[in-house]
Amino acid sequence: MRPVGVLVFPGSNCEHDVVRALGDLGAPAELVWHAQTDLSGYDGLVLPGGFAHGDYLRPGALARFSPVMGAVAEAAAQGRPVLGICNGFQILTEAGLLPGALRQNTGLTFISRPVTVRVASSQSVLTRTTAVGTRLVIPINHFSGAYTCDDATYARLVEGGQVVLTYEDNPNGSRGDIAGIASAAGNVVGLMPHPERAMSSLLGSADGRGLLQSFVESTVLAR
Amino acid sequence: MEFALQVDVTLREGIADPAGATIERALPALGFSGVHRVRAGKTFLFTVEAPDAAAARAIAADLAARLLSNPVIEDARVRGDVS
Numbered sequence: 343m344r345p346v347g348v349l350v351f352p353g354s355n356c357e358h359d360v361v362r363a364l365g366d367l368g369a370p371a372e373l374v375w376h377a378q379t380d381l382s383g384y385d386g387l388v389l390p391g392g393f394a395h396g397d398y399l400r401p402g403a404l405a406r407f408s409p410v411m412g413a414v415a416e417a418a419a420q421g422r423p424v425l426g427i428c429n430g431f432q433i434l435t436e437a438g439l440l441p442g443a444l445r446q447n448t449g450l451t452f453i454s455r456p457v458t459v460r461v462a463s464s465q466s467v468l469t470r471t472t473a474v475g476t477r478l479v480i481p482i483n484h485f486s487g488a489y490t491c492d493d494a495t496y497a498r499l500v501e502g503g504q505v506v507l508t509y510e511d512n513p514n515g516s517r518g519d520i521a522g523i524a525s526a527a528g529n530v531v532g533l534m535p536h537p538e539r540a541m542s543s544l545l546g547s548a549d550g551r552g553l554l555q556s557f558v559e560s561t562v563l564a565r
Numbered sequence: 566m567e568f569a570l571q572v573d574v575t576l577r578e579g580i581a582d583p584a585g586a587t588i589e590r591a592l593p594a595l596g597f598s599g600v601h602r603v604r605a606g607k608t609f610l611f612t613v614e615a616p617d618a619a620a621a622r623a624i625a626a627d628l629a630a631r632l633l634s635n636p637v638i639e640d641a642r643v644r645g646d647v648s
Contacts, residue, residue, distance in 0.1 A: 400635055436635065443637040445576070450583045490580060490638050515581060 345370040346561055347384035349414070349430075351394035351405050352376070356427065356538065360390045363538035367551065369558040374410065381413040386423040386467075386561030389414070389430025391483065391536060401429055401444065401486050402436035411437055423467040423560045424530045428484055431522070431532030440523055440532045441499070442491030444484075448515025452485045456546060458510040459521045459535055463503040466524035467560035468531045468553050478549035480535035482513065482521075487534040489516040489523070502526055507533055529564065531557075567612050568621035571644040572629045575606035580638050609633055618645055 346364055350357050350373050357373055364371040371388075374381065381387060394405035405411070411433075418424045418439050426434040434440045447453060461469050461476045472478075491499070496517060499505050507522035514534075522533030537550030576582045584605035592600050609629075615621035622643055629641035 399633070403632065403635065435637075443635050445580065445638050446583055448581060448583050450587055488581075492637075515583075 343370060343562065344383060344385045344565075345372045346386040346388060346558070347372060347374040347381055348388045348390055349374050349376060349410060350390075351392070351408055351433075353394045353396050354390050354392035354429070356391035356429075356536065359536075359538045360388050360427070363541050363550070363554055364388075364558060366541055367555050367558050369561070376405070376408040376410045379409050379413055381410070381417055384417075384422075385565055386557065387414060387417055387425070389424070389426040389433050390538075391428030391430060394429055394433060397429070400432075400436070402432035402434075405429075405433045406437040415439060418525070418530045421527060421529050422564050423557055425468060425557055426530075426532040427536055427538065428482075428487075428534055431534055432486065434530065434532045439530050440525060441495045442489055442523070444486050444534070445488045445490050446486050447484070447488055447513075453487070453513050454481070454483045456481045456540075457513055457521075457535065459507045460510055461506065462508045463506045463524070465503040466506045466528040466531045467564075468522070468524070468533070468537075468557050469506045470528075470560060471556040472552050477510065478540070478553070479547040480537055480540045480550055481546070482535050483539075484514070484534055487514045487516065489518075489520040489534075491517060499523055504528075506531060507535070529560070566616065566621075567614050568618055568645065569610070569612050570621060570625045572609045572625060572633050573606055573642045573644065574609070574629070574634045574639050575604045576638055577640050607633075621645070
C-alpha cells in the first residue's frame, strides 16, 4: 500500500492529527512539504486544517500559489482522491479545484465545537460507504466556514449529488446548510468539519472513522 | 514611470457582509442615525511601473482579479493616482 500524502503549508496545524488518524486505520501517511512538486508516489492526498500562509489576504488565497498545488491539480485530474479539511477545503476552492468559496461565519465568531452533520450523497471518496441520511457528530473549528456560491453552481451541486455533507443545525450561515462538497467525479472532497478529530468515542466521537476509512479504501481503488 | 494605485475589495452585492452589518448595528448607540448600507472591505496600496497610467491600471486590475479578490464573493475596484 502506497502512502497518503498529507500536505504541510507554512501555518498548517492539523497535519499530525491526520497522519495519526490514517495510521489508526492502518493507512501509511507521510507529511509532504508544500515546496514539493512531485506527488506521484502518493495514492491519495490530504490538505489538512490550519492557517496556511497565515491565512493572509483570504484563507487559501496564498496557499493556492504554493509549488505543490500544480501536482495537486494533476492528481485531482487523474482521479486520485484529494481531501481538503477545513483550511484545506478553503485552499481547494481558492485553487478552483472545487466550486464556490468559504466566507466569514455569519455570526462573526470563531466556532469550535462538535456539530451534527448528515450525509447527503454517497457519490464521493469520503462518503462512498456511508448511507445517505446518516447523522455524524464531528467537530468544527473555523472562522471562515460559510459556504457560498452562485445560484447556477448551487443547482449543479445539488442535482449532481455533489453536496456530500450538510449541517443539521447550520452554525455558520452556509448556503443550503452545506458542510462539505465533492467534485463532479467525486474524487476531490472538501469539508469544514474535522473527521480526524472524531476518531474515538472516548474523546467525544468516533464518527470520523467511517469517512476516513472510505477515503483510505478509495485511494487503493484509484490505483 | 511609476504610478501609485489603490485597489478596494468588498464583498459582492448580495453576499452577506457580517462585518458591515455589525458596524451598522453599532452606529445608533454612538448617536449616528440615517447611516445605511455599510459595507466592510480591504484596501491595498502599491506602485506599478508602466509606460502610462492606462497600462498601470490594467496591471492593477489583473492582479486585483487574480489575487487580491476572490471573484466568487468579492468585487475589486482600481483607483489611480493615490500618491
